[in-house]
Amino acid sequence: MPRMTASTRSPARPPTRSANVRFRPIADIPPLGNNNGMSNQSRYAGMTVNERLFEAGLVEAFDAAARARDRSEMIRILSEVDVDDAAWSADTILQNPE
Numbered sequence: 001m002p003r004m005t006a007s008t009r010s011p012a013r014p015p016t017r018s019a020n021v022r023f024r025p026i027a028d029i030p031p032l033g034n035n036n037g038m039s040n041q042s043r044y045a046g047m048t049v050n051e052r053l054f055e056a057g058l059v060e061a062f063d064a065a066a067r068a069r070d071r072s073e074m075i076r077i078l079s080e081v082d083v084d085d086a087a088w089s090a091d092t093i094l095q096n097p098e
Helices: 049-056 059-067 071-080 086-095
Strands: none
Touching: 049 059, 049 071, 059 071, 071 086
């Protein structure tokens, strides 16, 4: 078999697409805030607690609850963004508020 060199190689071709593949225009993709039936667990997967609170628009509410040391409100908000052990997280924040 002859050895291929840079000058004898055929130019790279772009990948071909199947005729059955359909792409949605960006305008049709729903905004991130719309769950579209997704569970919050998958919506918040891979996010930190702060990222979850920000995404849900609950940063200020959570900060106010923490400043007021309102444990039950903190737990409610953390549960809303699917923090696994919201009570433990609230207790930890209240013990070390820094």
